[in-house]
Amino acid sequence: MIEICALTKSFGPKQVLRGVDLVVPSGKSTVIIGGSGTGKSVLLKCILGLVHPDGGKITLDGQDVTKGEREAFLTRFGMLFQGGALFDSLPVWQNVAFRLLRGSLARPKDEAREIAIEKLRRVGLGADVADLFPAELSGGMQKRVGLARAIAADPEIIFFDEPTTGLDPIMAGVINELIREIVTEMGATAITITHDMTSVRAIADRVAMIHAGKIRWEGPIAELDTTPDPYIQQFIHGRAEGPIETLR
Amino acid sequence: MNSASLTAPLASLGRATLGLMAAAGRLAMFAGSAISHLFRPPFYIAEFWRACLNIGWLSLPVVGLTALFTGAALALQIYAGSARFSAEQVVPSITAIGMVRELGPVLGGLMVAARVTSSIAAEIGTMKVTEQIDALTTLSTDPMKYLTVPRMLAATLCVPVLVGIGDIIGIMGGWMLGTSRLGFNSTTYLKVTWDFLQFWDVGSGLVKGAAFGFIVAIMGCYYGMNSQRGAQGVGRATKSAVVAASVAILTVNYLLTEAFFSA
The missing domain is CATH 3.40.50.300 (P-loop containing nucleotide triphosphate hydrolases)
Known part of the structure; x- marks a missing residue:
């Protein structure tokens, strides 16, 4: 609380x-x-x-x-920023797995990539976007990647x-549903x-x-x-x- | 005329001085904090190598071309001046000492400031206004450690190497001009240069290079981290970083020259 x-x-x-x-x-x-x-x-x-x-x-x-x-x-904590705040210099999967590649939650690169791809799938994005850079994504996709990053380490x-x-409106509805699902499923x-x-x-x-x-x-x-x-x-x-x- | 109008210019000068001192204090604290983080984990090795590539390797062409033409122009000027006293034989030695002690480090530092300080300030400034710096913090990553320390260390180590390479290319610029236009014997030119230069002539330039590299990175990071909102804010931060780095390089160059070579 x-x-x-x-x-x-x-x-x-x-x-x-x-x-x-x-x-x-x-x-x-x-x-x-x-x-x-x-x-x-x-x-x-x-x-x-x-x-x-x-x-x-x-x-x-x-x-x-x-x-x-x-x-x-x-x-x-996990946070989804208004503009996504994705790191331009890193590919999508490294953005999502940022926390899993460094610090106390660090794990092997292959494992971190697998988790990133799983989180991307969770927000409706395929493995094919994993190696793209944020600038190559649409606004809605960037929001979803930001969402995947926010939940990557399963924060409370x-x-x-x-x-x-x-x-x-359609993409907004998709994001709303995702947030509701994530909160309900993760108990966050x-x-x-x-x-x-x-x-x-x-x-x-x-x-x-x-x-x-x-x-x-x-x-x-x-x-x-x-x-x-x-x-x-x-x-x-x-x-x-x-x-x-x-x-x- | 009342007393207020008499003291107004003094008050204005006082405010400007206080503002300048406060800014210098903030910059010094930022630099001190960056140095202290250098010795505390975590260390971001990949970021360090990426910074070395950007600051060192990719600056090589601009530093090399600057040194080449500066060396050639210096040799020509020294020849023209020394010819008045029939002392043309000093061209190789004075060109070499001018390059390694002053022009190599200073022009190399200024060119790196133009290329790298602007790039760092713009990159970090953009990260600041797009909340990427905040995002780093929420991902349990200290922006000082992740962004500033690798760049500071890379610049401090790479710029002396650039200066050393620039020194060699600058001397070669003088040698090419001396042998092709001024009638010097190639072997003699190089032998005079080699015999004349002392260790500290080169060493002092490399120490200056390290100091300039530190300045280049710290100014870029400081102004980038303190960028105001919007494209205009990032533009202003970039401009201020390059100006501050250039002025600091010239000031520190004078102070180091006084320290190394004053009688």
């Missing part, structure tokens, strides 16, 4: 997180929604230690994430940063950031909305449509009118 308590973060004069409190239960898929620039990605990066928060506390199974051995901590916790952004704890309400409904067990640097609402997916919260209602129905200010 990940517990986030009173988390704050500013970039210069801009205060992005103003005291975020959130509990992410183990083995569940939590989706964080919210407008652009509300700090969703910053929140994930704070959990991973990629961004240092100004205040507050994050614990994983009761342990402060800023303490303890860093590699062991990161080994528990997986983060998905806008997994369907920039994809056509997942946090997904998205604006896409179709994705929210396909992926989420729980939903949290971040607004003005704080968690505005959180609850089970079943309550999302029935909650009277005007912020949630404006967001999920995509209304221009409402309490969330829009620039025109």
